[in-house]
Structures are given as C-alpha cells and as structure tokens.
Amino acid sequence: DAGVTQSPTHLIKTRGQQVTLRCSPKSGHDTVSWYQQALGQGPQFIFQYYEEEERQRGNFPDRFSGHQFPNYSSELNVNALLLGDSALYLCASSFELEAYEQYFGPGTRLTVT
Amino acid sequence: SQQGEEDPQALSIQEGENATMNCSYKTSINNLQWYRQNSGRGLVHLILIRSNEREKHSGRLRVTLDTSKKSSSLLITASRAADTASYFCATRSGGSNYKLTFGKGTLLTVNP
Numbered sequence: 041d042a043g044v045t046q047s048p049t050h051l052i053k054t055r056g057q058q059v060t061l062r063c064s065p066k067s068g069h070d071t072v073s074w075y076q077q078a079l080g081q082g083p084q085f086i087f088q089y090y091e092e093e094e095r096q097r098g099n100f101p102d103r104f105s106g107h108q109f110p111n112y113s114s115e116l117n118v119n120a121l122l123l124g125d126s127a128l129y130l131c132a133s134s135f136e137l138e139a140y141e142q143y144f145g146p147g148t149r150l151t152v153t
Numbered sequence: 154s155q156q157g158e159e160d161p162q163a164l165s166i167q168e169g170e171n172a173t174m175n176c177s178y179k180t181s182i183n184n185l186q187w188y189r190q191n192s193g194r195g196l197v198h199l200i201l202i203r204s205n206e207r208e209k210h211s212g213r214l215r216v217t218l219d220t221s222k223k224s225s226s227l228l229i230t231a232s233r234a235a236d237t238a239s240y241f242c243a244t245r246s247g248g249s250n251y252k253l254t255f256g257k258g259t260l261l262t263v264n265p
Binding site (some may be wrong): 044052062071075077079080081082084085088095096098128130132138140141142144145146147149 | 159184186188193194196197198201226241243245249250251252253254255256257258
C-alpha cells in the first residue's frame with residue numbers, strides 16, 4: 041500500500057519563476073492538504089482540496105494556487121517566486137470520513153535563488 | 154500563525170532515559186496530535202488525543218491533555234537513539250476548520 045508520494049524531491053528555481061509541485065495521496069484517501077515548512081519552523085497550512093475544490097485556505101497570497109484531479113492527486117503552483125518561498129513543501133492526505141489523521145509525504149525541498 | 158508552542162525547544166538525553174515535551178495552545182480544540190519529523194523530511198503521525206480525553210498511550214508514548222490549561226505533554230519512555238527527531242504538536246479546531254496548526258517543535262537528541 042503506497043503512502044503519500046511527492047515529486048520532485050528537490051527543486052532549485054530563480055526569483056520570478058513559477059513552480060509546480062505534485063502529490064499523490066495514500067490509497068483510499070480523497071482529501072489533500074498542502075503545508076509550507078520554513079527552516080526551523082513548524083508546517084504552515086496553505087490550503088486543502090476536497091472533491092476537486094479548495095475548501096479552506098491559510099494565510100498565503102494568491103501566488104499560491106492548487107488543483108485536485110479526479111484521481112485525487114493534487115498540484116501546488118507558486119508564481120512569481122520570492123526568496124522567502126524557499127522551504128519544504130509537504131503534502132498530506134486523509135479520508136474525509138476519518139479526517140482527523142493526516143498522512144504526510146516526504147516533501148519537496150524548494151530553493152529559490 | 155503558530156497555535157502551539159512546544160517546550161523545550163531542544164532536549165538532549167541519554168538512551169534509556171525518559172523524554173518529556175510540552176505543548177501549549179491558544180484556542181479551543183477538537184483534538185491535538187503529535188508528529189515526529191526526521192531530518193527535515195515528512196512528518197509521521199504518532200498519536201491523537203481528543204478534547205474529551207485526558208490521557209492516551211501508544212507503545213512507549215504517553216500523551217496527556219489539559220484543556221483547562223490549554224496544554225499537552227508527550228512522554229517517550231526508555232528512549233532509543235532512533236527516537237532522535239523533531240516532535241511537533243498540532244491542533245485542529247473541528248467543525249469546518251480542517252487545517253492542522255503546528256507549533257515550532259522540540260528537537261530531541263538521544264545519545265547512545
């Protein structure tokens with residue numbers, strides 16, 4: 041039973057560029073959440089997708105957008121990258137009817153130069 | 154913004170000793186969860202305690218919750234070198250609030 045997978049593992053981008061990160065949820069899960077974790081900090085909630093719609097958003101600018109596909113996989117897009125966007129991006133999946141426990145992927149380390 | 158605040162920020166102990174980490178939070182919660190993170194990679198769910206529970210056990214882990222003080226503690230007994238990691242508490246308010254709000258974490262080092 042595959043857990044949550046994320047791609048790529050590492051990514052280096054230049055300021056102003058755009059990036060797309062991908063997440064496949066754990067088998068049987070239908071809800072995907074994205075978190076940003078800066079160095080030395082706890083994860084910060086970006087948004088959550090359920091039934092292909094964003095149903096809750098954290099305190100992040102519109103440069104951060106996402107998508108959920110019919111197979112429940114998800115993408116996180118960040119436009120006009122800033123140096124401060126350098127972080128570990130974590131995807132977490134859960135099953136709506138048992139939504140309390142979230143399963144996290146290994147993360148994508150994004151470095152903006 | 155961070156809801157939980159873990160204490161201490163860093164903890165160094167010897168193998169076999171017990172490790173206790175504390176978490177305080179600000180608003181009312183539906184449940185509180187503890188996660189472990191190794192070397193800045195993905196988080197592993199350890200244990201969930203609901204707001205109407207006071208104590209929960211899982212293997213070598215013991216979690217307590219005091220909603221009147223808005224605090225929780227995680228006890229790891231008979232620690233091992235493999236327990237070396239960062240530990241985070243995360244809260245969920247419930248209802249239509251689906252997000253987990255994390256603290257800054259406690260870095261635990263278990264020396265062999």
